[in-house]
Each structure stands twice: as structure tokens, then as C-alpha cells.
Amino acid sequence: MNPADRGRLLSDVESFCQELREHEELCYVEHRFNHHLVPLAQKYNILGMPVPTEYGGRGADTATYARALARIGQEGTGVRTFFSGHTSIGQYPIMTWGSAELKQKYLPASCKGDKILAFGLTEPEAGSNPLEMQSTYERKDDHFVLNGTKYLISNAGIATTIVVFAYDRPPSPPVGEGSGVRGGRRISAFVIDTDAPGIAREDLLAKVGMPTANTGMFELTDYQTPIANLLGPEGDGFRIAMGTLVSGRLSVAAGCLGVIEDCLIESIHYAKERMQHGKVIGKHQLVQEHLAGIEMARLASEAVVMKAAEAKDASAAEPNNDALKAKADLLAAQAKLFASNAAWEAADHAVQIFGGRGWSTLYRPGRHLMDVRVCRIYEGTDEILKMKIAAALLGGREYEAFK
């Protein structure tokens, strides 16, 4: 992306964030999805930041997109999660593995905001191990028939289109390991529309945080999708899901960097205003220690997020280079693990600086604390990512303890 386009995009994101904030504040208090989010994102044309311009996107490289997501992350993990669901794990697999027909059908409309996307991999019995999924598909004439339940899906209730994954025939005893083929069965990916018969959706509301994000589940019952909506070759679903998680993890890491940045902005401001013991609390050394902690979290997270984004760009420039792909995959996992934990700690520091007001959802630190906690769970839990990193250190797949 050239510097002028990059500047314009980041300036649009800044304007979007500034305009969104007052609406988000209200929705946060009222625990509801922010219906200004999509119209404002349409206004600033940021619903397809990394999508190529020929499909209506902004053509951002990963490093620029990560910067944009960090800024959006300042507005809250819920807002950033919308973009992750729509773009990083929604549009991304279509633009990477979709046929020309699928790209044409879904990318321009989703960049305009006429279609909103989601990514449905997780199921009630298949979280950390997607190979335990129970959803199935079957080919019948000119379409596929899908059955199954997807659980804890970002944007599920507002999406017009969902990328879903299923096995090719009814469950049989598991025998395979880690390859996406289990008991001779294959996982395939599909792009499905939510306005067709055979899909029932439900919002999941009993969440610890992110009250303005839409999180839901859906059940597919003899849901029919055209053959053309198969994403990538049949049987490539697991590879597509894992490849998409590289993009998704980076988006989470970038959003966490934004959370830390906002905690820092808020904490500096508060520490210079709040008086106790005859001086502003920013003059108390132990309060300064909290500030230094947030700043170190910011500095280190920015370094690891940008390193991971650059690795992703390097890999995209040479799609057949497996070493670059593996490096981008590992760095995305490392960035997500590091930044999500750093953001949790930074939010905790900020809550402490705000004292009693910190432990309130009327102030931003408390919101960040509750919201950002999920970043250590979705798109690969802390535990799964640690084992992935250790396996890479030990020498590869044979050491993958999470298989």
C-alpha cells in the first residue's frame, strides 16, 4: 500500500473511531449492539480494509491493517471483534481461497456493508479441537446439505453470510490425528447465507464482557447451499480454518495493542487530575509504577504485533514459500498470546489507578478489563498457543501436545 493510501485509510479509521465513541458509550451502558457501527464503517469505507481494491476494498497490507485494528481496539474489544469477524476471519478466507465467482458474489457487497460476515468453526463439543466437530455435509444433486450446530460465533446474529465447516459424512469412531482427516472423513468449508431456510440463530447474552458485541449460535437443519458455495477444494476445510486463524490471531493481537494504548491514555489523564494526600496521584511513586507497567506492555506488544504483521506480508508476497508461511503462523500465535496477556495486565493496572471508579463499567479501564479477557480464549486459548510455540521450538508437528 502506498504511503498516501495508508495515510487516508488511517485517517478514515480515526474519524470513524471518534464518531463512534459517543454511540458506543450509550450502547455499553444499555448492553446492546451498536447499530451505528456498520453505517459509520460504511461512511468511512472501512468494511474491507485488506480486501483488494478490485473487489471494493482498500487494499491494505497487513501492517497497515494491524495499525487500523489497534486504533479500533482503543474503542473496545467488542468493536474490534466485529471487524475481526467480518474481515479477518470472514472476508479473509473468501479472498484467499474463494473461486472467482465466490469473490465476486461476496467481497464487493461485504466491503459496502450490504453483507456482514462471520466465521463458524466452534461447536458445543468442538472448541480447542475443531476436529471433534459434529457438523456434516452431504452432496445432493446441485447442492450440499448441511446439518449441525455452531456455538460462540462472533457476529452470528447480524451476519448475512457465514463461513462454516463440516465433515463429509455422519460421525464414525475417531482415528486420525491433526491432518483434517478423521476416520477417513474430510472437513470442507462453505459460504452460507443466513436468509435461506434451514438456519436458526440465537444471540448469546450471558457474557462476562463485550456487551455491545454480537455473539451467537446457530443450528443448520438440512440447510441447502449451492455447489458453487464450496470454499476451496472439497476436503480442504481444516487447512482453510487453520490458515484463517493466522489472520484472526493477528487481528486479536492488534486489537489488544489498542486496548493497552487506551488504558495508557486514560490512566495518564486520570493520574494528572485525581488529587489524594494533597497532590495529584501521578506524583505517588506506586501509581507511577502502574503507569510504567502499562507503557512497557504497550511497547512490547507493538513490537511483536508489527513483527507478526510484517511476517504475514512477507508470506503473502511468496505464497508458495512454506518457511515464510510457518514463520507467519508462529508469529501470529506469539503476538496473540503476548498481546492478549499484556492487555489484560495493562487493563488491571489502569483499573488500579482509577481506584473505586476503576471497578465500574462507567469508566473505560473496567470495561477494557472485562472485555479483553476473552482475547486469551478465542482464536486459540493461552494453553493451545503455548503448546504450539513449544512444539515449534522442539521441532514441529510430532511435538504438538494439543493433537
Ligand SMILES: Cc1cc2nc3c(=O)[nH]c(=O)nc-3n(C[C@H](O)[C@H](O)[C@H](O)COP(=O)(O)OP(=O)(O)OC[C@H]3O[C@@H](n4cnc5c(N)ncnc54)[C@H](O)[C@@H]3O)c2cc1C
Ligand atoms: C466471545 C467469543 C467469541 C467467539 N467467536 C468465535 C467465532 O467467531 N468463530 C468461532 O469459530 N469460534 C468463536 N469463539 C469460540 C472460541 O474460539 C472457543 O471458545 C475457543 O477456541 C475455546 O474453545 P472452548 O470454549 O470449547 O474451550 P475448550 O476447548 O473446551 O477448552 C477449555 C479449557 O481446556 C483447555 N484445553 C483444551 N484442550 C487442551 C489441551 N489439549 N491441552 C491443554 N489444555 C487444553 C483450554 O485451553 C481451556 O483452558 C468465540 C468465543 C467467545 C467466548
